[in-house]
Amino acid sequence: MAETIPSNESRNESKIIAALAGRDQIQIDLATKTVRFEGCKAFSELVIFNKNNYSKDPHQWPLPKGTTHAELLVKEFLLKLQGNWNLPYKHDEICHCRLVSTQTVLDAIAVGAHTPEVVSRWTTASTACGTCRPDVEKLIQFRLSDPNDPR
Numbered sequence: 001m002a003e004t005i006p007s008n009e010s011r012n013e014s015k016i017i018a019a020l021a022g023r024d025q026i027q028i029d030l031a032t033k034t035v036r037f038e039g040c041k042a043f044s045e046l047v048i049f050n051k052n053n054y055s056k057d058p059h060q061w062p063l064p065k066g067t068t069h070a071e072l073l074v075k076e077f078l079l080k081l082q083g084n085w086n087l088p089y090k091h092d093e094i095c096h097c098r099l100v101s102t103q104t105v106l107d108a109i110a111v112g113a114h115t116p117e118v119v120s121r122w123t124t125a126s127t128a129c130g131t132c133r134p135d136v137e138k139l140i141q142f143r144l145s146d147p148n149d150p151r
């Protein structure tokens with residue numbers, strides 16, 4: 001699905017994308033102001049709800065407060081759109097013992113791994129020396145937190 005929206009976006013990136021590989025994806029082409037999305041029923045319904053109830057322009061959407069994968073992915077998209085997607089861990093690989101990428105951990109959190117133990121079980125991160133566990137915890141906290149709540 002695609003829709004052209006009015007916007008005065010002025011960043012250099014040509015697209016902003018939030019995606020769960022092989023599942024849900026939402027993106028905006030900043031040159032054409034075209035929003036595209038695809039994914040499961042829950043994700044599509046959330047995007048359509050926002051378009052119908054707030055605006056076709058995702059700049060006007062509220063940040064979702066819930067922790068379903070659909071809400072977390074839309075929140076990631078909106079934070080990237082606002083320039084506020086400030087990951088507390090910025091390297092590609094988070095677990096050097098198990099060679100687990102940061103994106104793998106972020107995806108696991110998005111689909112329900114909301115504790116370090118579950119992240120470890122699903123991804124193998126933090127299952128050897130444990131040095132990466134504090135960074136995994138920071139990613140969980142970042143991904144699940146409400147950026148509007150300063151606590």
Ligand code: FES
Nearest residue numbers: 095097129130132
């Ligand atoms: S760096 Fe992750 S377990 Fe060692």
